[in-house]
Amino acid sequence: MRFTRILLLVSLLALVVTPIALALRFTDDSYNWAVGETGKPYTKQLAGAGGCGPALPYQYRVLPGSALPPGLTMNSSGLVTGTPTTAGNYSFWIELSDQDPPSQSWCRTPVGKAERQFTMTVIQGLSILQKQAQLAGQLGIPYTLQFTATGGNPTWAVSSGALPAGLSLSSTGLLSGTPTAGGDFHFQVKAVDGGRSDVQTYTLSVVPQLKITSPAKAAAEVGRDFQFSLTGEGGRTTYSWSATGLPTGLNLDAATGAISGVPTEAGVSDVKVTLTDKLGLTSTIDLKLAVNAPLAIVKRSLPAAKVGRSYSAHLHVLGGVAPERWTIARGSLPAGIHLNARTGALTGTPSAAGKSHVTISVSDKLGAASRTTFVLKVVG
Numbered sequence: 267m268r269f270t271r272i273l274l275l276v277s278l279l280a281l282v283v284t285p286i287a288l289a290l291r292f293t294d295d296s297y298n299w300a301v302g303e304t305g306k307p308y309t310k311q312l313a314g315a316g317g318c319g320p321a322l323p324y325q326y327r328v329l330p331g332s333a334l335p336p337g338l339t340m341n342s343s344g345l346v347t348g349t350p351t352t353a354g355n356y357s358f359w360i361e362l363s364d365q366d367p368p369s370q371s372w373c374r375t376p377v378g379k380a381e382r383q384f385t386m387t388v389i390q391g392l393s394i395l396q397k398q399a400q401l402a403g404q405l406g407i408p409y410t411l412q413f414t415a416t417g418g419n420p421t422w423a424v425s426s427g428a429l430p431a432g433l434s435l436s437s438t439g440l441l442s443g444t445p446t447a448g449g450d451f452h453f454q455v456k457a458v459d460g461g462r463s464d465v466q467t468y469t470l471s472v473v474p475q476l477k478i479t480s481p482a483k484a485a486a487e488v489g490r491d492f493q494f495s496l497t498g499e500g501g502r503t504t505y506s507w508s509a510t511g512l513p514t515g516l517n518l519d520a521a522t523g524a525i526s527g528v529p530t531e532a533g534v535s536d537v538k539v540t541l542t543d544k545l546g547l548t549s550t551i552d553l554k555l556a557v558n559a560p561l562a563i564v565k566r567s568l569p570a571a572k573v574g575r576s577y578s579a580h581l582h583v584l585g586g587v588a589p590e591r592w593t594i595a596r597g598s599l600p601a602g603i604h605l606n607a608r609t610g611a612l613t614g615t616p617s618a619a620g621k622s623h624v625t626i627s628v629s630d631k632l633g634a635a636s637r638t639t640f641v642l643k644v645v646g
Contacts, residue, residue, distance in 0.1 A: 288315070288316035288317070289316045289317075289378070289380075290314065290315075290316045290317035290319075290362060290363070290364065290378035290379065290380045291314065291315055291316050291362075291380050292312065292313070292314055292315075292360075292362055292380060292382050293313040293314065293315050295313060296312045296313055296314075296382075296384075297382075297384065299384060299385065299386040299387075301386075301387050301388070301389060302335065302338075302350040302386060302387070302388040302389070303350065303388070303389055303390070303391030303392070303417075303462065304337075304349075304350050304351055304352065304353055304388060304389070304390055304391040304393070304417070305349060305350075305351075305391040305393040305416075305417075305464075306349065306350070306391045306393075307347075307348075307349050308337075308338060308346070308347065308348060308349065308350055309345070309346065309347050310345075310346040311344060311345050311346070312326055312340075312344035312345075312346070312360065312362070313344070314326075314344075314362045314380070316378070317364045317373075317378040318364045318365060318368060318370070318372075318373035318378070319364065319365075321370075322364065322365040322368060322369060322370060322373055323343065323365055324343075324344065324362055324363065324364065324365070325342050325343075325362075325363045325364070325365060325366060326340060326341075326342060326343065326344035326360060326361065326362055326363075327340075327342065327360070327361050327363075328340060328358060328359070328360055328361075329358075329359040329360065329361050329381065331359075332358040332359040332360075333356075333358055334346065334348075334356070334358055334386075335350050335352065335354070335356045335386055335388050336350065336351045336352045337349050337350045337351035337352070338350060340360070344362075350388040350391075352388065353388050353389055353390045354387075354388055355385065355386075355387050355388075356385065356386050356387075356388065357383055357384070357385050358383070358384060358386075359381055359382070359383050359384075360381070360382060360384060361379060361380070361381050362379065362380045362381075362382075363378065363379045363380075364378045364379075389462075390416070390417040390418075391416075391417050391462065391464070392415055392416070392417040392418045392420060392457060392458075392459050392462040392463060392464045393415055393416050393417055393464050394413060394414075394415050394455065394457055394464045394465075394466045395413075395414045395415060395416060396411070396413055396414070396466065397466065398468075399466075399467060399468055399469060400468075400469055400471070400545065400546075401468055401469065401470040401471070402470070402471050402472075402473065402502075402545035402546060402547050403430065403433075403445045403470060403471070403472045403473075404445070404472070404473060404474070404475045404476065404500070404501075404547065405445055405446070405447075405448055405472060405473070405474055405475060406444060406445070406446075406475060407444065407445070407475055408442075408443070408444050409433060409441070409442065409443060409444065409445060410440065410441065410442045411440075411441040411442075412439060412440050412441075413435075413439035413440075413441065413455060413457070414439065415439075415457045415459075415464060417459070417462065418457075418459030418460070418462060419459060420439075420457035420458050420459040420462075420463075420464075421437045421438075421457070421458055421459070422435060422436070422437055422438065422439040422455060422456070422457055423435065423437070423455075423456055423458075424453050424454065424455060424456075425454045425455070425456035425465060426453065426454045427451070427452045427453030427454055428451060428453055429441070429451060429453055429470070430445045430446075430447060430449070430451045430470055430472045431445065431446045431447040432444050432445045432446040432447070433445060433470075435455065439457070441455075445472040447472065448472045448473060448474065449471075449472060450469055450470075450471045450472075451469065451470045451471075451472070452467070452468070452469050453467075453468060453470070454466065454467050454468070455468065471502065471545055473500065473501050473502050473543075473545065473547070474499075474500040474501070475500045475501075476498065476499075476500040476501035476541065476543055476547045476548070476549040477498065477499050477500050477549055478496055478497070478498055478523075478539065478541050478549050478550075478551045479496065479497045479498070479499060480496055480551060480553065481494070481495065481496075484555075485556045485557075485558055485587045486513065486516070486529045486555065486556065486557045486558065486587075486632075487529070487557065487558045487559075487560065487561065487585065487586060487587050487630070487632050487634055488529055488530060488531065488532050488557060488558070488559055488560050488585070489528060489529075489530075489560055489634075490528065490529075490632040490633065490634055491526075491527075491528055491632075492516060492525070492526060492527060492528065492529060492632075493524065493525075493526050494524070494525040494526070494555075495522070495523060495524045495525075496523040496524070496525070496539060496541075497523060498523060498541045498543075498549070500543075500549075501541075501543030501544070501545065501547050501549075502543050502544045502545050502547075503543065503544060504543075504544055505521075505523070505541055505542065505543055505544075506520050506521070506541075506542045507519065507520050507521070507522070507523040507539065507540070507541055507542075508520065508539070508540045508542070509525070509537055509538065509539045509540070510537070510538050511535050511536050511537045511538055512525065512535065512537055512555070513529045513531065513533070513535045513537075513555060513557045514529065514530050514531050515527045515528050515529040515530040515531075516529055516555075518539070523539075523541070525555075529557040531557065532557050532558060532559040532585070533556075533557055534554055534555070534556045534557075535554070535555045535556075535557070536552065536553075536554060537552070537553040537554070537555050538550060538551075538552055538553075539551055539553060558585045558586060558587055559584060559585030559586075560585050560586070560634060561583055561584075561585050561586030561587075561590075561628065561629075561630045561634040561635065561636050562583060562584045562585055562586075562636045563581060563582070563583055563626070563628055563636045563637070563638040564581070564582040564583060564584060565638050567641075568612070568640050568641065568642050570642075570643045570644070570645055571600065571603065571616045571642065571643070571644045571645070572616070572644070572645055572646075573616055573617065573618060573619055573644060573645070573646050574615060574616075574617070575615065575616075576613075576614075576615050577603060577612070577613065577614055577615065577616060578611065578612070578613050579611070579612045579613075580609070580610060580611050580612070581610035581611075581612065581626060581628075581640075582610070583610075583628055583630075583636065586628075586630035586631075586632075586634055586636075587630045587631040587632050587634075588630065588631060589608070589630070589631060590608075590610065590628050590629065590630050590631075591607055591608070591628065591629050591630075592605055592606065592607050592608070592609075592610045592626060592627070592628050593605075593607065593626070593627050593628075593629075594624060594625070594626060594627075595625045595626065595627040595637050596624070596625040596639075597622065597623050597624035597625055597639075598622060598624060599612070599622055599624055599642065600616045600618070600620060600622045600642055600644045601616065601617045601618055602614045602615050602616045602617045602618075603616055603642065605626065610628065612642070616644040618644065619644050619645055619646040620643075620644050621641060621642070621643045621644070622641070622642045622643075622644075623639060623640075623641055624639065624640055624642065625637055625638070625639045625640075626638060626639075626640060
């Protein structure tokens, strides 16, 4: 009798100390999956009961041949996370099991398992398409930006912060106006369609108008070094430069806006230069860049002069860049005849008959030079 009482007491103590292994199952809350929206983060924690848990951690897996909604994943602890990508109604099977292998001897093998089918609905989420956080406007220049969203036809409003002075946001999502104050303005735009909404945060920087300043018209010459610098103002530094249509042999420095090089072909080029600032604002100008042919004196016979009579003849060049400067390189003109260094004109009244051989040289603005020998005859 005493032995029987002791055995009964030991059995009762064993029931208290040893966890009671009930049937393994998912909790009721595990079956309640909130509706997901495409483009919106989603989280769901599954939970189990019975078996050797929760004293020992449960393990979860999606059964082969089954799949969560696209964009979602589940780890071994039953945490479902991700961002749904496709709307629809989804059914899938998940397995719940005890720790395998069990870390405590009281959790007897074989390990318990439970399999259940779950369902989840994913609807098309409302998503603002303009994701760029940084916007840019210019003082005194009209600004417009049409906000749009996928998944509905929302109404729009500024939910926090403030727009720059001179701008407003309509209920249809049109941000427009003419900024009247500079600075960086931070605000949130909210789109609402029924029970769905989306919010994006923006910074709109208002800066002085971005402009390109071009120096006076410059001409280039085949085979001669060329330098032409553009400058930018306004916007927000640093700047970057680009150009299309440059003459062959010339290049634009993307950091400084300088056009340089040695052109190889004569002609007039229509050049488009674009300045881009740190905020992505741009300013463009059109240039006509002329490349002249190499400087060359036109070789032709000079008319004869007559003693005691006024004489006039003009030398001419092809190509080059004005102004030119004329000089006598070798020999001399007949007495009484002179060379105009600026115009290349030969003028005067010869005083004696004879024949003169003279080499005349011309140089232009870019330092190019050409020389030719002429014969000038003076008759009596």
